[in-house]
Amino acid sequence: MKDKPVKRSCLAIACSPRKGGNTEILARRALDGAAAAGASTEIIILRDFCCAPCKACDGCFKNGRCVVKDDAVQIFDKILAADGIILAAPIFSMGICAQAKMFIDRSQQFWACKYVLDKPVVEDEERRRGRLGVFLSVSGAGLPGVFEGAARVVKYFFKMLDINDAGAHCYSKVDKKGEILERPDAMAGVYEAGIKLATFFE
Ligand SMILES: Cc1cc2nc3c(=O)[nH]c(=O)nc-3n(C[C@H](O)[C@H](O)[C@H](O)COP(=O)(O)O)c2cc1C
Numbered sequence: 127m128k129d130k131p132v133k134r135s136c137l138a139i140a141c142s143p144r145k146g147g148n149t150e151i152l153a154r155r156a157l158d159g160a161a162a163a164g165a166s167t168e169i170i171i172l173r174d175f176c177c178a179p180c181k182a183c184d185g186c187f188k189n190g191r192c193v194v195k196d197d198a199v200q201i202f203d204k205i206l207a208a209d210g211i212i213l214a215a216p217i218f219s220m221g222i223c224a225q226a227k228m229f230i231d232r233s234q235q236f237w238a239c240k241y242v243l244d245k246p247v248v249e250d251e252e253r254r255r256g257r258l259g260v261f262l263s264v265s266g267a268g269l270p271g272v273f274e275g276a277a278r279v280v281k282y283f284f285k286m287l288d289i290n291d292a293g294a295h296c297y298s299k300v301d302k303k304g305e306i307l308e309r310p311d312a313m314a315g316v317y318e319a320g321i322k323l324a325t326f327f328e
Pocket residue numbers: 142143144146147148149150215216217218219220221264265266267268269272300301302303304
């Protein structure tokens with residue numbers, strides 16, 4: 127049996143188009159928790175990357191690799207290398223924001239790997255077991271069930287990526303830019319979630 131990893135790596139993907147917005151703040155706070163618990167951390171600000179949508183060409187069915195060679199390729203590599211993944215995305219029009227959904231659709235190569243080519247996305251079984259993901263979200267209003275659709279999409283994303291779902295941290299009535307900073311429950315909750323991502327084996 128291999129030694130347990132001494133240092134886990136945590137990657138956050140912040141999907142909001144709003145610079146310095148609420149979900150980006152939550153993602154950074156979760157990474158603070160992960161870093162404090164000893165993980166290496168990185169944040170991807172999705173709006174800074176140029177990723178085309180999935181063309182539904184089924185090209186990835188051949189070898190599990192997307193035929194479109196743009197910035198998504200480097201994000202895919204980082205996702206595969208990470209032990210802990212944070213997907214941070216707000217609710218827009220009653221669902222996960224389009225930027226997040228577009229990227230999740232674009233990750234179809236992993237679905238092809240698992241379900242067409244019948245191969246694990248992460249080959250090493252021990253690494254696979256240790257991969258953990260959390261979803262962070264906010265909504266401006268407080269409608270019941272507003273996060274349900276988005277959380278379902280992210281569960282699907284994690285499953286496709288051989289990531290064990292470690293739950294969702296979703297906060298309603300957070301609308302103005304930076305308003306999440308006035309919610310100590312949220313800031314503490316995601317910090318704890320970051321610690322959990324970093325210390326899964328301990
Ligand atoms: C285009 C757009 C659509 C939105 N749709 C909803 C919605 O359907 N329900 C809701 O509660 N909030 C909605 N909001 C509010 C956002 O969820 C809220 O402003 C949130 O704090 C944004 O997070 P961010 O700062 O991380 O981008 C919408 C905001 C925008 C810009």
